Amino acid sequence: MATSQPPKRQKTSPFELIYWPGAPGRGEHVRLALEAAGASYTDTAFIENGMKLVLSHIDAKNLGDASNPPLLAPPILKHGDLLISQTSNILLYLGPRLGLVPKDDEDGIYKINELALTALDGLSNEAHDTHHPIANxxxxxxxxxxxxxxxxxxxxxxxxxxxxxxxxxxxGEASKGGEWLYGGEMTYADLVLFQCLDGVKFAFPKAMERLEKEGKFKGVFGLYERVKGTTKIKTYLESERRQTYSLGIYRHYPELDED
Incomplete structure (x- = not known):
């Protein structure tokens, strides 16, 4: 039985992140992966007419092409002739290409994806719904x-x-040491968890400070600091490429935080 082969893309093909300018948003998870790997990429958040390019990809008149169905919303990744969307889907694609999944663990990528999806569910999607519980x-x-x-x-x-x-x-045993979520090394799941925690810290600073001081989640907050302190991530966070939070997924309304 013949099997289809994945399309070959030049290693020199640039990664192109297509996302709204003005807030970290869901595109930030992709940025962190690219930054952690030291990958070269372009970002519509920082190019002239970037917004126009984002809108062109999601325009109702855009029907895609022979290989790519039309896209609903950013983040979008363009790599050669490939166009894909959805944060977790993009990370699933980038993970092995950026060295952010275990190399000698055939099923590891699915464990990493599972952990990333869980973080996005509870610490991104649900966090967003706190300020828009009825309708977006x-x-x-x-x-x-x-x-x-x-x-x-x-x-x-x-x-x-x-x-x-x-x-x-x-x-758990699969963490292999308790420093990282899976396999004893930093993966994109750790980066996703970091960004989610950082966003919740912005939205609910009092609640997160209390939870950290209680000491029940030392491992989680330790991972947050560990990611934050890695050389490439530290450099990125201190750069102008790291956008500030505003009216995006994570919003700080003091009246919604603990009294």
Whole structure:
């Protein structure tokens, strides 16, 4: 039975990140992977007419091409003739190409993807829903009472649940030492968790400070500092390429944080 072969792309083909300018957003997970690997890439957040390029890819009139279906929303990665979207899908593609998955573990990439998806579920998607619990099309000001209730539940129930899960992962045998989530080395799952934690720290600084001081999640907060302190990530975070949080996924409304 014949098997299809993946398309060959020149190693010299540049990675092109296509994402909104003005906030880290979901594209930040892709940036962190590229930065951690020291990869060369372009980013529409920092080029002239970048917004226009983003919009051209998601325009309702854009039907894609013979190899690429039309795309719904950024982040989008262009690599040679390949165009793909969805944060976790892009990372699944980049992981082995950037050395951010275990080399001698055939199934490891799926474990890494599992961990990244879990972090995105509980510490990105749910964090976003705290300030937009009813509808994305409504302004925050149109759903403030509901946002307050959602945030209280998130801080009390959901946030400890996900922090506790990743604490358990770090204590597990598959972590191989407790410094990284899987396999004893930094993978893109660690980068995703770092970014999610950083965003939640911005959105709920009081709640996260309390949870850190309680000492129940030392492994998780230790991983956060470990990623932050790696040479390439530290350099990136101190550069102008690291955009500041604003009205994106993570928003700081003091009234939604702990009193």
């Amino acid at each position: 099309a409504l302004y925050y000001e149109d759903q403030k009472p509901e946002a307050k209730k959602k945030s209280e539940d998130y801080i009390k129930m959901r946030l400890p649940k996900f922090l506790g899960y990743f604490e358990r992962v770090l204590k």
